[in-house]
Amino acid sequence: METDVRTRATRREWLGLAVIVLPCLLVSMDLSVLFYALPALSADLAPTSSQLLWILDLYGFVLAGFLITMGTLGDRIGRRKVLLAGAAVFGVASVVAAYSTSTEMLIAARGLLGIGGATLAPSTLALIRTMFHDPGQRQIAVSVWTLGFAGGALLGPIAGGVLLEHFWWGSVFLLNVPVMVLLLVLGPLLLPEFRNPDRARFDLAGAALSLATILPMIYGVKKIAADGFAWGHLGSIAIGLAFGALFLRRMRLAEHPMIDISLFRRVQFSGAVVTATITFVLLAGLGLFISQYLQLVLGFGPLKAALWNLPSMAGMVLGIAVATSLSARLRPAIIVAAGLVLAAVAYGLLAQVGTETGLAWVVASQVVLALGIGGVVAIATDLVLATAPKNRAGAAAAVSETANEFGGAIGIAVLGSVAAAIYRAELPADVPGPARETLGAAHQIAASMPVELGQALITAARASFVSGMQWVVWLCAAVSVLVAVFVAAVLWKVPATTERAE
Incomplete structure (x- = not known):
């Protein structure tokens, strides 16, 4: 049980942090690890187009839906207990998914993976609140946790591509099993238990x-x-x-409410949640465009496109490290606003891409964006965790993660719709109807046309896609600057970590 005495973390807490970051990496990877497996999976299980969408989307859908429930449940009955139960579910569901013999079996397994993943995200973040009492050490721990989630999103497609070079499609799920076994073995030894001392009944x-x-x-x-x-x-x-x-x-x-909504009256909490949510809105849209640009405009294969995302990992590590080191001396408003301005610069760099010579701009923009956004997300997450009462940290972490999931979904929907509208508006009037929907559809239509006509269609479609992307990233740059101003105004009075009282 956690005490109110501030103590510095020992080697046991840091080893415990390493144990809980690994499953965070996998939870994030499972959102994208299936992308390269779709052709082999489709050939084996023959899902309908609707079933294929459920296979892809159900995991993230269930994950987002159960975050608040699982975060609150951890506060009530024990964060370590819920974490280990979730790890067991995640491991078993991974084996079921890997060896699925029917589409229905795989869809059910993806749903179970979502439930297991929903326990892992808030429980691990809440346990950091339990394990690290010193604000400076907790900031470092949250930064490592943030890097784990970000790294999983980047490594998922790459790991999936490498495994599929040598094994069957189900192997992408078996990555989860040894990590979950490790968590089940080491968790009881290294992780403390915490549950709300009020013993309130679960709502x-x-x-x-x-x-x-x-x-x-x-x-x-x-x-x-x-x-x-x-x-x-x-x-x-x-x-x-x-x-x-x-x-x-x-x-x-x-x-005994699941969420103390009075937390939203504290600018430190609500300001951090709003900032992170809008940041994920912009990030999700950007990721959608870059993936299509590398594959459908520059003509890269999926694995090569994913590998060109790796330089941004270095930017993320550096951005989080710099933000964490500065957080002891500078107010979070300064660090977060600076990160958002840097993100605006990155969006401006991406707006310089062309239809043939955009790779350098894409890589540079991703590195600069990761440099700025890494610090923004790490500092915002720590603010949410630090503001919440210790006995409600699981629920607060779940609110933060749910808001981020909403931000990502809204970003793809809204920014994708804006880009699609511009794409259609800028295409020549004689372009066939289906090709007006997406750049991918234009490629499919062009493949069935005579070479010269097909190439003309591809050239026009690529130019329209790039134009739509440029408009959207300029919009992202403007929004980033506006959010930076918002942060500077709303969070200005929040002190640096060394000046905060627990």
């Missing part, structure tokens, strides 16, 4: 309302991103918002 009605809020909203946003705007998708979002109003009402009136 089942609140958990049901949180799921009824998040799941329809995430579903609606993801469908808009995939299929465009439709009344049914907007209706799903509206249903989620209606349940969200009921959820907030219960949080105000319940004796």
Whole structure:
């Protein structure tokens, strides 16, 4: 059980941090590790197009929906207990997914992976609050945790590509098993247990309302991103918002609410959540464009395109390290605002890409962006964790992670829609209808046309895609500057880590 006495972490806590960062890496990797496995998976299981979308999206869908429930459950019954239970579910589900013999079996396994992943993210972050009492050491620990999640997103496609060079499609899931076994063995030895000393009863009605809020909203946003705007998708979002109003009402009136909504009255908490959410909106859209640009404009294969993302990892490490070292002396508002301005510069660099000579601009922009955003996310996450009461850290971490998931989904939907509209508007009027939808569709149509006509279509489609991307990244640059101003105004009074009281 955690005490109120501030103590510096020992070797045991730092070893414990290493144990909990590994599953964070895998939770993030599982969002993208299947991308390269789709051709082999489709040949083996023969899923329909709808089933294929569920295989891809169900993991992230369930993960986002259960974050708040699992974070609160960890506060109630024990963070280590929930973490280890989630690790067991994640490991078993990984084996089931790897050896699935039917599409339905794989979809069910992806759902179980989402439930297991939803326990890992908030529990690991909340345990950092339990293990590291010193603000400076906790900031370092949160930075390492942030790097684990960011690294997983970058390494997922690469790891999947390498494994598929030598093994069957299910091997991408077996990466999870040894790490989860390691967590189950070392977790009880290195990780402390913590549960809310109030012993409050778990709010089942609140958990049901949180799921009824998040799941329809995430579903609606993801469908808009995939299929465009439709009344049914907007209706799903509206249903989620209606349940969200009921959820907030219960949080105000319940004796033991899942989330202390009074936290949002503290600018340190709400400002950090808003900043991180908008940051993920911009990042998600950018990732979507860069992937398509490298493959469909420059003509790189999937693995080669993924490998060109690796330089940004160095930028992320450096950005997090610099932000963490400066956090002891500078106010978080200064560090976060500077990171957002650097992100705006990165978006400006990406706006210089052309249809043939954009690789250097893409790599430079990704490195600069990672340098700025790494510090933004690490500092914002620490602010959320530091503001929340220690007995509610799991719920606070879940709110932060849920907001980030929403940000990513909204970024793909909104920015993708803006770019698609510009793409269609700038294409010549005689371009065939299907080719007006996406650059990928234009490539498919061109393959069935005579060579000269097909090449003309590809040239026009690439020019329109690049134009749409340039407009969107300039928009991202402007929003980043506006958020930097917001941060400077809202978080200015929050002191550096060395001046904060626990």
